[in-house]
Amino acid sequence: MQIRKVKIIKSEKHRRFVASHSCIICKSPNVQCAHIRSIPNYGNVGMSVRNDAFCLPLCIEHHKEQHLIGENKFYFKYCINPIYISEMICKDSPCKKIQSLPEGFFNEYRQYTKSNSKGYVR
Numbered sequence: 001m002q003i004r005k006v007k008i009i010k011s012e013k014h015r016r017f018v019a020s021h022s023c024i025i026c027k028s029p030n031v032q033c034a035h036i037r038s039i040p041n042y043g044n045v046g047m048s049v050r051n052d053a054f055c056l057p058l059c060i061e062h063h064k065e066q067h068l069i070g071e072n073k074f075y076f077k078y079c080i081n082p083i084y085i086s087e088m089i090c091k092d093s094p095c096k097k098i099q100s101l102p103e104g105f106f107n108e109y110r111q112y113t114k115s116n117s118k119g120y121v122r
Helices: 012-019 062-068 070-076 082-092 106-111
Strands: 031-035 055-057
Touching: 012 031, 012 055, 012 082, 055 062, 055 082, 062 070, 070 106
Parallel strands: none
Antiparallel strands: 031 055
């Protein structure tokens, strides 16, 4: 099986936009930009490679918890679909790099987690 490489987006503007939202778990306004790094079968996304298109707004405590228990356990615990949430944030981003992502960019990542229309993992 060949591992596909994805287009890596780096954007300080988008990271600041993500951090301007409230925490998706507790609604705290004190937020950090938390990257989704556990997308399976994509060769260049991982612990040392962060794609700014795949970010979530998490408060400091929930960001620490995400790293402590692991991303997949964290998303399952809080019943969230990280791909869906990052896609919704990207749609409103003021960043030109994010806005220039091709139509359907997130489609292939939706298989990462199955969700309902609210973004919750089933």
